[in-house]
Amino acid sequence: MRPSIKNLLQTFAVFGILFAVNLTALAQKLSVNDLKVEHLINPLAIETPKPRFSWKIASTVKNTLQSSYEIRVGTNKASINAGKDLVWKSSISTDQSVLIDYSGAELQSKKKYYWQVRVKDNHGNTSGWSEPGFFKWEFLLQIGLQNGSQYQEKILLPEARFLEKSFPYKRKLNRL
Structure with a gap:
């Protein structure tokens, strides 16, 4: 007995629907x-x-x-x-x-x-x-005293240490 084309199409449709439902269920x-x-x-x-x-x-x-x-x-x-x-x-x-x-x-x-x-x-x-x-994580700004009352600031860039620069501050610092 040979299956009819109608029966084959129905079988493929059922399997297609089941496959689509399973894919949807598995999808995140x-x-x-x-x-x-x-x-x-x-x-x-x-x-x-x-x-x-x-x-x-x-x-x-x-x-x-x-x-x-x-x-x-x-x-x-x-x-x-x-x-x-x-x-x-x-x-x-x-x-x-x-x-x-x-x-x-x-x-x-x-x-x-x-x-x-x-x-x-x-x-x-x-x-x-x-x-x-x-x-x-890295310190980006370091502040400290250098040479007594001079103020020094260094801007530190994480991957470019060759760009370090010191800026002298000539005014006297007031201490508490």
């Missing part, structure tokens, strides 16, 4: 993007030893709000992706995603740190971990 409904540290994307030098993190969420579902987040910070990309050797991790139930304070161990100057975040929404969906962002 929630994602995290636009990672920033102190309002900057992957900054090579930030001034604060306690940086603040921000991100945005994207969802295919309408009226989606963040209900919690997990954030992790590490010293290399491989360990951050594996979730191992982290310097800080935190999980908080909040809709806040702007200027989240770092509250981990003291950061080392001139060291590059990587970070990731994932979120849960008000529909119960959990995003995957974001692509790692990075930042580097």
Whole structure:
């Protein structure tokens, strides 16, 4: 008995619908993007030893709000992706995603740190971990006294030390 063309088309239509439904179910409904540290994307030098993190969420579902987040910070990309050797991790139930304070161990100057975040929404969906962002903490301004009462200021650019410049200040400083 040979199947009719109508039966074959019906079978293909059913399999096509099932395939499309499965792909939609597997697709990530929630994602995290636009990672920033102190309002900057992957900054090579930030001034604060306690940086603040921000991100945005994207969802295919309408009226989606963040209900919690997990954030992790590490010293290399491989360990951050594996979730191992982290310097800080935190999980908080909040809709806040702007200027989240770092509250981990003291950061080392001139060291590059990587970070990731994932979120849960008000529909119960959990995003995957974001692509790692990075930042580097470094003193950008050093002020000190040199030669008794002279004032010295050095502007330090993180990747361009050859541009260091001293500015003498001739006026006498008043001390308390």
